[in-house]
Amino acid sequence: MSLRQELLAVLRDADEPLTVRHLAAAVGRPPTTVRFHLDRLQRDGAVAARPVGQAGPGRPRLGYTARRASADRDDGSEYRLLAGALAEALADHPDGPGRALAAGVALGSARANPDAEPLDDLVDVLTDAGFAPVAEADRIRLCRCPFLEAARAQPAITCSVHRGLMQGVLDAPRTGDAPARQVTALEAFVDGDQCLATIGTAGGQR
Incomplete structure (x- = not known):
């Protein structure tokens, strides 16, 4: 389960809006990391935020609640x-x-978490996108394709978007030091409907 899924699960079980501090304690992550993912969830329409507590000087505290998106x-x-x-x-x-690759790169870059380790971040983004990823050393197995019909009909386009998405996450700026990574291969429809992405260091070395 990705962090965003954990946050949604906590919010859905809550009887009242929860602040970043409460959510950080519930999932055992730093408030800055939790706030980043809450911002993404709010932008995607999965959560709503409103001021909570008594009014006073400074920025009001926000309480977050889960809401049913159209996908639910x-x-x-x-x-x-x-x-x-x-x-x-x-x-x-x-x-x-x-063009499909460039669109995927832009999407991946926008969804990356600058405070996370690149490969962990990539798995989180792929999980949120519905790929059901499984990390295997220098490979990531995509156990589910959210757009399987489009991928079968137009693999050159759909797979380019997916490859760009992954590369966009890996290329995103990071707050810490991490080796540059790249998607060196993306094999479609391995073992049935699954796909296999190989991740190497910049320059083509695994």
Whole structure:
């Protein structure tokens, strides 16, 4: 379970809005890390925030509650339909895979946590995106593809987005020192519907 999933589980079980301090204690993570993930969850529409406590000088404390997003109310078929349409549109473009890769990189960079170790962060982002990743030494097995139909119809486009997403997370600026990493290979449909990403150091060495 990723940290964002843990935070959502705690919020869904709560009877009242919870502050960052309460949530940090519940999941055993620093408040700065918890606040980063809460901001992402709020932007995605998964949580809501409102001022709590008595008014006073300074910034008001915020209390967070979970709310049911549209993805919780349906099977996501409209998103798969949209993904398929976009993949087909890019497939007709001369540089469709390149544009798909760039879009994935931008998405991964936006979702990266600068305070996290790159590979741990990558697993968290992939988990939140629905890939059910499993880390295996220098590889990450993607046990589920959220857009399997689009991937089968337009693998060059869909897999380019996914590869870009992973590279965007790995390339994101970090607060600590970490070796530069890159996705050296992404094998689609290994062992049925699973995919396998190989992660190496910059320069192509594993």
